[in-house]
Amino acid sequence: MLSGYRMMWMMVLFDLPVLTKPERKAATRFRQFLLDQGFEMSQFSVYLRFCSGKEQVETLTGRIGKNVPSTGKVHILCFTDRQYENMVCFDGRARAASRRNPEQYVLF
Numbered sequence: 221m222l223s224g225y226r227m228m229w230m231m232v233l234f235d236l237p238v239l240t241k242p243e244r245k246a247a248t249r250f251r252q253f254l255l256d257q258g259f260e261m262s263q264f265s266v267y268l269r270f271c272s273g274k275e276q277v278e279t280l281t282g283r284i285g286k287n288v289p290s291t292g293k294v295h296i297l298c299f300t301d302r303q304y305e306n307m308v309c310f311d312g313r314a315r316a317a318s319r320r321n322p323e324q325y326v327l328f
Contacts (some may be wrong), residue, residue: 226272228277230270231268234250234265234295241287271298
């Protein structure tokens with residue numbers, strides 16, 4: 221059974237150098253890789269993805285590790301769907317509407 225405590229969110233945060241053309245290409249490849257893996261951009265250098273559980277999180281963590289550029293920092297933070305529901309967001313000084321969780325798990 222899928223519950224709000226089993227379902228997870230992955231947040232990938234990164235700081236990659238972009239001073240040279242090869243560094244910019246590597247950063248762009250990494251961002252594109254995250255999009256191809258089903259992540260969506262939350263903020264620049266912050267990407268989120270919904271996961272059905274720890275097993276999927278571990279699989280994605282391995283894939284990300286194989287695609288991290290040779291320079292820069294990448295951090296992965298995982299939290300439950302219940303914790304995600306408590307996120308507070310601001311757009312400018314106005315409190316933004318809460319993000320809607322997926323109504324069902326989508327396979328693609």
